[in-house]
Amino acid sequence: MEGTYLSDEGYITKAMDFIGIDKRPADLADYVYNELCFLFDNFYGNPGKGIISADIAENGLDHALLSHGDDTKKLRNYLKSTDVGEYYAAITTLSNYV
Numbered sequence: 001m002e003g004t005y006l007s008d009e010g011y012i013t014k015a016m017d018f019i020g021i022d023k024r025p026a027d028l029a030d031y032v033y034n035e036l037c038f039l040f041d042n043f044y045g046n047p048g049k050g051i052i053s054a055d056i057a058e059n060g061l062d063h064a065l066l067s068h069g070d071d072t073k074k075l076r077n078y079l080k081s082t083d084v085g086e087y088y089a090a091i092t093t094l095s096n097y098v
Contacts, residue, residue, distance in 0.1 A: 026082050033080045037061045040098070050098040072097060 040061035048056060052072065055064035065076035075097070078090035 021084050024082050024084055024087070029080055029082045029087070032087075036079065044098070048098055050096070052097045056098065068097075 037060060040056055044056060044061075048054070052064040052068050055067065059067075062076070065072045065079075075090050075093060078086040079094070081087050081090070
């Protein structure tokens with residue numbers, strides 16, 4: 001898979017500047033990630049058209065992110081991050097895969 005928005009130079013810094021905060025509590029990061037997984041696992045539209053959509057439908061978002069290579073593992077880590085810039089970058093990049 002060629003490139004990813006997460007690796008673009010300055011992308012996270014620009015996102016953090018836009019949002020105006022740089023950290024969120026770890027328990028909030030975990031809660032938001034678990035809610036995102038729940039929504040994708042139970043309510044996300046089917047059939048999906050993205051790279052990992054079939055795996056989400058069959059095994060859930062978390063499994064799909066863990067099983068499709070380094071880019072999606074990095075995306076998962078950023079979705080779980082306490083760094084708001086990384087989280088924002090991941091949320092906007094997620095649409096490239098689902």
